[in-house]
Amino acid sequence: MTSPALDTARALPTAPGSEWWRSAVIYQIYPRSFADANGDGVGDLPGITAHLRDLQTLGVDAVWLSPFMTSPQKDAGYDVADYCDVDPLFGTLEDFDRMLERAHECGIRVIVDLVPNHSSDQHVWFQAALAADPGSPSGPATCSATAAASTASLPNNWESVFGGPAWTRVTAPDGTPGQWYLHLFDASQPDFDWTNPEVRAEFRRILRFWLDRGVDGFRVDVAHGLIKADGLPDYTPAVDGGSMGGDETDVPYWGQEGVHDVYRDWHKVLAEYDGDRALCAEAWLPTIAQTALWVRPDEMNQAFNFGYLMSEWNAGALRRVIADSIREYGAVGAPSTWVLSNHDVIRHASRLALTADSPQGEGIGPNSPGKPDPVIGLRRARAATTLMLALPGSAYLFQGEELGLPEVIDIPDEARQDPTWFRTGHQRYGRDGCRVPIPWRSDAPAYGFNTTGTSWLPQPAEWARLARDAQSQDPASTLSLYRQLLAERRTRGLGVGSLTWTDSERTDVVAFRNGNVAVVANIGAEPIPVPAGRVILSSGPLADGMLPVDTSVWVETD
Template identity: 50%
Template sequence: MTNVQRSDWDQWWRTAVIYQVYPRSFSDSNNDGLGDVRGVINRLDYLQKLGVDAIWMSPHYPSPQADAGYDVADYFDVNPEYGTLEEFDELIAQAHERDIKIIIDIVPNHSSDQMKLFQDALEAGPNSPERDMYMFRFSEGKCPNNWGSLFGGPAWTAVEPLTNNEADRNWWYLHLFAPEQPDFNWENPKVHEFFRSYLRFWLDRGVDGFRVDVAHGLVKEEGLPDDKVGPDRWAVDPDEYTQTEGPFWDQPGVHDIYREWRRVLDEYGRDRVLVAEAWLTPEREALYVREDEMSQQFNFNYLEANWNAERVRAAINDPIKANGVVGAPVTWVMSNHDVVRATTRYGYEPQMDYGRGIGVDDPQPDRELGLARAKGMAVFTMGLPGSMYIYQGEELGLPEVTDLPDESRQDPTWLRTGHQVRGRDGCRVPIPWEADAPHFGFGTGDTWLPQPDYFGEFAADVQDDDPASTLNLYRRVLKLRRELELAKGDVEWVDLGDRSVLAIRNRGVLLVLNMTSRPVTIKDVTSVVASSCDVVIGDGEAVVPANCGAWLR
């Protein structure tokens, strides 16, 4: 780190362990097959025992669920399927009593097409103030440009079939994602005003911050020029383009928005956090966490490095260097609701392409190998300085559901690509709490996505009293992370003579990740602080097995 001076240098989020709750799949209190706010409240003691500092709640708002809640119909309420505003207030209060912060998802690039603002825009007609809240464009006979939706197909939908109004002929609206998710027009000051009121509404209720969905996509290049990819993104070899470039990504104007939001949050104190979801290079990501903008950005390079030592090394060094310039912490992320779970990713060879999701007729992972590697990576990661995110079920070693029946899939990518891209449902299956209970204790109603029979092996109650379980490994190592204050430390690389064995010294602890297929011997070691496997100590040496993570002294 450089010696950049920031007024927020000691804030809680710089070293926090933040647990992502995907509400629909976390815990069902009323047995309707859907997770809910009361279910989260009921599991707060579990999260406190795990040792997390904050919960990030994926969208909890009223939504038609065209994209599992990321199509928001009302930004000022709670999805009735999940509960009430009063219950959400109770969640915030109960979490705070346990010294757990609450971060909520803000979805500012687009809303639901069922949101009143968009319905008013359709009714008001062309060139109206209501239409100017969204990205409507006139173009005769064809889409205004060649942009494609990230969920498949074109990024434009014709307005006339929706309104049956002749005046709407040749008018289109933009949706970078599903047609049910129209993009806001961030050139309109009223959009800014709307989201400032949103921020204050939830800050007044006591939330501690916001994770910003598609943070790099709000502002589009002036004139909306064609991009290099074209209207069918899934038909193009991803090696031929990058998701970080294009006329709708990372435009300079997004930073003005976050400076504006920072000023709003500062009214409530510098401890209120903004977290950027921005899939960019480390240098460009770092621009989002300058002192007058956001607090954190996700280090997706770490998530995407998989079981490749050189890529992991770069995913540590590059963000530390880039963020050090602006005095920001680095976040460490292994999984989330949009990617194949780490336990499954590590069960493949590093070159495996699973960007389209995994189905029952695809090559299946080595589940035992994947779990061993995931535990090793988790132990190593928990020793790194900065903040760490845990996706629900990661602490159970939960694998991706790679054999989910295709007829059960609900991801819009699966539907819009004509069943070519299986999408993200496999990481969103409701998690198991009790091995012998109906639906593994998630709830008694049929779950919105089916759970596989083998989920019982990973249930929290089975792991709770097993000292060797993944759950108790997380609990132990997170406790040590806090006691040793490793999150406040630094990275000093140690050369062990093999580039596939990562070794970092942090506050007197040697963090080791053996990414080879053989045991390695490390000299000048007297004790094991923590490890994901059995490390043998003798004669001042430690033998670290393959696919193992360990903290040594």
Template identity: 55%
Template sequence: MADVNEQRTDWWRNAVVYQVYVRSFADSDGDGVGDLPGITSRLPHLAELGVDALWITPFYTSPQHDHGYDVADYCDVDPLFGSLSDADDLLARAHELGLKVVVDLVPNHTSDQHAWFQAALAAGPGSPERARYLFRDAPEGELPNNWSSVFGGPAWTRVEDGQYYLHLFDSTQPDLDWRNPEVPEMFEGVLRFWLDRGVDGFRVDVAHGLFKEESLRDQVVEEGATPVSGAAEMVERQVTDEPMWDQPEVHDVYRSWHRILDEAGPDRMAVAEAWTQTVESMAAFVRPDELDQTFNFAWLLASWSAESFAGVITDTLASVGPVGASPTWVLSNHDVVRHTTRYGGGARGLARARAATLTMLALPGSCYLYQGEELGLEQVDVAPEDRQDPSWFRTGEVGRDGCRVPIPWGGDAAPYAFGPGTGQPWIPQPADWAPLTVEAQTGDPASTLEFYRDALRVRREFAWTAGDEVTMRQLGDDVLAFTRGPLTVVLNCGDTPVELPAGELLLASGPVDGTLPPDTAAWLR
């Protein structure tokens, strides 16, 4: 059986990577917030699950206005999460268990508490310190341009001396000016710092956003329409003018990073979070001399239908093939509604979630899982008084807290062994989660946890040997079917059972009795 953790220089090409949202995974000290020693203590769960790597969200020094994505010091650990020694221990234990470790890197913006931004405020207009960021003047009562923040409201905030600074996210996250040579120099140092400590890769946050059109011109929108910066909004409204995103200069940055990763060793990698207009523009980030992978959000955004899923598969493989990159597949992460809920919630939502997961895991390339999906967790309706997402405070609209609730490990009441404390963690857990804990699901062959373990175990048998060629099959309008090497995959998106093609049934996402029920997927050989 092929082992994706043997010494491969391209281990990521067919890996399963598990996203750890650091403050919601495991708490070691009882303060209700997850931390690095907590992650280390639960690494055996990931090894038993069968993943190949973990990606950890930011744990750097931060005032935590955006839960770590507002970084004040890129080369230290926030005391909330532990210490540099704890980071070293986590890396060592993960490697002992055969797990690779990918850490988050946030290069588009810093915290407003970063030493550079504090120096910029103190130095004043026209100073070298301000030139590291995007400060601009504007006439009285106006803004430098019409851009909006992804988190709602204008993308500009005025400081005491009258200038404005750009922040495409929260006002506590000022955007850097990547045309200033000090900025790329600083981040090259950050890369080397963590590579020297043994990290195996980086997930690059907002990888498409480092450069803006130099003129910082207005965004062109339809008459009467409101400018938008959020990727999902742009897709929904078909906004095509985005002077704040995906500028050509960004690719020179990733060429320089590629060289640094190669210097550190042939087994180091980087994956981009790059929301782009087309799969072709996404593929530009993974040309041979740039990053190794980029998240493919098309599957996550697709509706529940065989036609939608087939289109995503075909378009994705067609885009990455010419540049020799491996595709990625993802259904949930810390920024979106959990896919069990997106697919309708309840028993049907869970059935669809399991079926989509099994289908995704059969495809060539890497799969990124989000913590808790192996337990079948749904989006939580977090009470307004418990919400923490900065977008909630800026817009009054429900934000991302519902997918960030700390996961349950054991016991029959909160905090479900999340930590040694007895009270609720930083976001309260639901009262009905006792049947969903790792402890409750372990050993139950019908549980979602055991389904994930089985799927990842069987996947290892063909992940490196089935090849990259996918052939679509026509088994009905509501059926997604394809072959990959010896494997045949069938997903029933319709309302009636369908006949399965001939072959040995390796695994199914739900009960199968001769025919494939609705909302169910199967692997055959």
């Protein structure tokens, strides 16, 4: 049995412009690090089910689950071997169905991660390609993965996101050198050939498999990939550019025009189902205007606002990205989708206090320059979230940010598992620091992640004071702040509201109104007066009518 309100919402047609995903707060669950029910050190679906009531209490509208499908786990599940089954590491399809039912009982929708750019090299298609004779119809060029004809040298100079060449050569069944295959990520993740109609038909089948089970939508990994430029021309990325193409133009393997046809096709599949099923794009593109092309009315519904996520803690930069987002997404009839942290970036409780550049995907570790001050980082993170959750549109939260978790910096070298760490010869730390299992109980083994104390990445000692039970009854805790933010956001309809900038002579504040709520973030160097009205909440203590530095406030006005 599901929540009656959610049952009704899923069954009745929705007036255009009022779909649930336009204003939803969606909580990202990284399954292997959320909760571990069987004690093997890796989180699982039963662990998620056991804690859904905690998320209901937090006040989120939906959860997004990072991959839990069958995988050899070379890239934490983003290397999928079977798109229509659950990896035993996380449980079974029956466990998934129970989790989905329980989530719906709690009034929480469920979005699952889908990885269409590449598969695992254990996928049956790629294994068939390896076993086929060179040039046969089952070869890698025509079956599952983009490949080039057998040549002595690399087909082009493309680099993997994880470091090193983006090409690997297979060995033919007779032992001779075979064809090359493209892998924009790890060598164990061959790219699909999206010019092949069989690939497109297979993903329609995969979409329907999960939609038939009742999922509410899909977050699409590397949504700006899939299609590669004709002729596979050479391309050399900027030395200081982000690995996913978010700050470079005309990359021959990112953002090609043909990828939009794929999502128009998927849009039609989702339209066959009731309940406003949603598609959200992970699309790292140079400008917000380009990202907005992914959410035109006949394509996807949401696209992560990476321009906002990567913005510096600077008032002018924030005002610009907020204004640009509302304008560009609004121009195509879509909401902006705000986000500050996820499983691929440094947690914002650390990132906002860095004093040196850290390109996306590089991570931070013991030898990184400009390591963050944890006190400043948490204060800014609370202020940034208070600002974000007052904005109209949808918002995404990453598990543990409601506890104020920082990036884990001091992970021993021998414990690291991100492919980036290995493929760059230990030059880039990668993403392990934001993926450490989260704490539930301060005095329990593995801080309540499980009952055995085993954890696939080591948890720092500071997790004890940040555990959910330690914060639950403290009105000043970060968890209490998030609960209050989400409750007030829902009650006041801020997600479906509209933003009006507040005139200010100061250049070091972000100030606007959403309905009758005045929002001010002090990003300057000195306290400023709190606006007139009744204070609803603030990210930190106020003092004598003044808003401290790195603090945000919501004020009810007439």
